[in-house]
Amino acid sequence: MPYSLTKQADYWTSDEALYAQLDGANDLTSWFGFLHDFHDATIQSMSFEASSGTLVLSAFRMTSEVDDRGFFVLDRHARVTFHFDGVSGVALDCNPLTTVLEIGLRRVTPEHLPVLNTSASAGDYEVGFDDVCGGSGAIYAKAVRLSVQPEAE
Numbered sequence: 001m002p003y004s005l006t007k008q009a010d011y012w013t014s015d016e017a018l019y020a021q022l023d024g025a026n027d028l029t030s031w032f033g034f035l036h037d038f039h040d041a042t043i044q045s046m047s048f049e050a051s052s053g054t055l056v057l058s059a060f061r062m063t064s065e066v067d068d069r070g071f072f073v074l075d076r077h078a079r080v081t082f083h084f085d086g087v088s089g090v091a092l093d094c095n096p097l098t099t100v101l102e103i104g105l106r107r108v109t110p111e112h113l114p115v116l117n118t119s120a121s122a123g124d125y126e127v128g129f130d131d132v133c134g135g136s137g138a139i140y141a142k143a144v145r146l147s148v149q150p151e152a153e
Contacts, residue, residue, distance in 0.1 A: 014104045022105075024146030031148050032061050032076055038103040038129075044079065046096050048087060055082040055127070055139060057100070058151075077151040082127055086142025089118020094135020103129045108140065 019025060019035055029035055041059040061076035108124045120126070120140035128138040 015106045018107065019105045022144055022146055024148065027148045028080065028146055031078055031150060032059075036061075036080070038080070038100055040099055040101075041080070041103075042099050043097050048084075048090060051085070051087050053084040053087050053090070053139065053141070055084070056080070057082075057103075075153060077153050079149040079151055081147045081149075082139075083145045083147065084125075084127075084139055084141035084143070085145075086124075087139065088124050088142065089120045089140035090138070091118060092135075092137040094131045094133065094137055096137070098131040098133065098135065100129045100131055103127060105144070 014035075014037065016035060020029075025035065036059060038057055038059055040062075041057040044056040044058050046055050047053060057080045059078055059080050060074040063073045063075055065073040067073055104127070106126050106128075108120050108122055108126050110122045112126075113120070113122060118138075118140050124140045124142055125144045126138055126140055127144060128136070130136045
């Protein structure tokens, strides 16, 4: 349930074809085995400088295995970074260092512009998220790429 749900009447999910075309998406799929929606990932940092920025997540894969305490086993831990170039807007209504429910990716269309309170343009990427405390956020940029850094488990 990405950020725009709070600003628009229609629910949206990631455009998986667009997501798969991002630079670094193959590395993400190779590590996790699927295009991750980052459910329960934690935001480690978010920074912006001039017209560029990064969103750094600590993410993992949840397996179907259960440990001796009854919790799902988590593996494939990694630090995943969204790199933004040509940032055209940032909207945060949350603690920026939080656990996310889902991250969504799509292109901004002319229909989105009247409800967005940013300088985003049609064709920009929108990376939106909701957090576990009811907050939300979105980053708008001309270009987005991903990097994956596996972490010790």
